[in-house]
Amino acid sequence: MNTKQLLQPSKSLVNIERRLFMKKTLSLGALAMLTGCDATDPSITDRILSAMSRWNDEVQLAIFNPSKPAPVYTEADITEDFPFNGYYPESKAPVVAEAGFKLELSGLVGKKESWTLEQLRALPQESQITRHICVEGWSAIGKWGGVRFSEFLRLIEADTSAKYVGFKCADNYHSSIDMATALHPQTILALTFRDQVLPVKYGFPMKLRVPTKLGFKNPKHIMALYVTNDYPGGFWEDQGYNWFSGS
Amino acid sequence: MAPKQAPREKIYVHRLFVRVFHWVNALGMTLMIMSGWRIYNASPLFDFRFPNGITLGGWLGGALQWHFAAMWLLVVNLLVYVVVGFATGHFRKRFTPVSPRSVVGDMTMALKGKLPHSTTTYNAVQKAAYIGVLLAIVLAIVSGSVVWKPVQLQELAVLMGGYEGARLVHFFSMAAICAFIVLHLTLVLLVPSTLIPMIMGWARKTRLEQEASHEH
Numbered sequence: 001m002n003t004k005q006l007l008q009p010s011k012s013l014v015n016i017e018r019r020l021f022m023k024k025t026l027s028l029g030a031l032a033m034l035t036g037c038d039a040t041d042p043s044i045t046d047r048i049l050s051a052m053s054r055w056n057d058e059v060q061l062a063i064f065n066p067s068k069p070a071p072v073y074t075e076a077d078i079t080e081d082f083p084f085n086g087y088y089p090e091s092k093a094p095v096v097a098e099a100g101f102k103l104e105l106s107g108l109v110g111k112k113e114s115w116t117l118e119q120l121r122a123l124p125q126e127s128q129i130t131r132h133i134c135v136e137g138w139s140a141i142g143k144w145g146g147v148r149f150s151e152f153l154r155l156i157e158a159d160t161s162a163k164y165v166g167f168k169c170a171d172n173y174h175s176s177i178d179m180a181t182a183l184h185p186q187t188i189l190a191l192t193f194r195d196q197v198l199p200v201k202y203g204f205p206m207k208l209r210v211p212t213k214l215g216f217k218n219p220k221h222i223m224a225l226y227v228t229n230d231y232p233g234g235f236w237e238d239q240g241y242n243w244f245s246g247s
Numbered sequence: 248m249a250p251k252q253a254p255r256e257k258i259y260v261h262r263l264f265v266r267v268f269h270w271v272n273a274l275g276m277t278l279m280i281m282s283g284w285r286i287y288n289a290s291p292l293f294d295f296r297f298p299n300g301i302t303l304g305g306w307l308g309g310a311l312q313w314h315f316a317a318m319w320l321l322v323v324n325l326l327v328y329v330v331v332g333f334a335t336g337h338f339r340k341r342f343t344p345v346s347p348r349s350v351v352g353d354m355t356m357a358l359k360g361k362l363p364h365s366t367t368t369y370n371a372v373q374k375a376a377y378i379g380v381l382l383a384i385v386l387a388i389v390s391g392s393v394v395w396k397p398v399q400l401q402e403l404a405v406l407m408g409g410y411e412g413a414r415l416v417h418f419f420s421m422a423a424i425c426a427f428i429v430l431h432l433t434l435v436l437l438v439p440s441t442l443i444p445m446i447m448g449w450a451r452k453t454r455l456e457q458e459a460s461h462e463h
């Protein structure tokens with residue numbers, strides 16, 4: 001499928017695009033000068049757009065229905081050759097050894113002990129066939145299985161009145177979601193893909209599967225998670241993607 | 248009969264709310280279309296991309312920021328226009344009556360070069376085009392909302408063939424709006440005097456209109 005060529009650009013490409021973006025913003029500033037507006041500071045456009053993005057976070061949280069499930073599909077609907085996606089090529093995906101791996105917990109949680117994969121696999125497992133929608137526009141249907149995240153948060157005695165859950169990943173990726181979405185029944189700590197141990201390509205040792213958010217809000221290769229009231233941002237979010245990015 | 252040298256009278260053509268809607272909509276539509284093209288380029292539906300030079304945002308993230316900011320301008324502006332348009336009877340007076348037969352008839356006359364231009368009333372082709380582009384904008388907003396919120400609005404998504412169907416509807420409503428814009432700008436270039444009332448509100452009567460009004 002041609003979506004494979006359309007994956008996230010490499011970081012250097014993104015940086016070039018950022019620079020072009022700044023250049024365009026600068027020329028917008030120059031244009032504003034001609035009209036006599038005091039918009040010579042190139043960051044004014046950026047600041048307005050950021051403010052609108054924060055407003056959109058609020059709107060999305062308000063219209064998010066915590067009990068409305070994302071559509072589910074059948075085995076026959078699963079996309080063959082589900083695309084790899086990341087800010088690096090597939091060959092650079094981090095290989096985490098299961099031996100010695102422990103999921104680290106921090107922040108507003110009562111039980112901070114780390115979890116091995118064996119311990120996580122011993123918890124009740126559920127699976128879902130849902131549509132992964134990329135911020136770029138393409139979508140693909142996959143099957144993920146693992147621990148219901150709200151159940152895991154209950155087990156670790158997380159403060160579910162806190163605002164955010166943040167994730168740190170083996171590939172230096174990081175992201176965060178709102179607590180309402182963390183408690184959504186379809187949000188799972190995925191350990192399998194199509195009934196097999198989650199392969200490196202799709203995020204071994206574990207991925208947060210959130211069918212109510214865009215793909216980049218589904219962090220892979222999760223090594224640590226934390227609960228907090230301080231806005232944690234994220235890899236793409238810090239560069240300008242909308243933080244809530246709900247579906 | 249008025250003497251030929253008499254200054255032509257002013258007539259009021261476009262109300263203030265129509266003019267404000269028109270220009271805010273023109274700005275909002277431009278921002279939405281140019282940023283939308285950049286978003287399209289991140290994962291093209293068809294075998295082409297829009298040249299980056301005619302897009303807005305610089306990269307996908309920037310384009311999305313513009314798109315999700317300008318959408319509020321577009322939607323709020325349209326809502327005010329629709330409410331005022333219905334409440335004041337503006338839509339009824341300007342856009343009706345219109346029938347397929349009248350559109351075909353006026354189109355035939357226009358192609359033969361026999362359709363008289365009137366400053367204050369729309370012919371059937373104009374009525375159909377303006378109603379059509381307004382519906383295309385509404386469809387773009389509805390399908391865009393589905394692409395933005397395919398889970399929360401999944402009942403609406405079903406009507407469009409799901410998320411991927413809504414992407415197509417969104418694309419083609421954009422294409423319809425662009426087709427209108429091309430036609431609209433072409434006609435303004437052909438009859439530039441129509442630009443003045445959309446800015447000032449009034450127009451000078453044409454000689455024919457002036458003479459006709461004095462004969463009555």
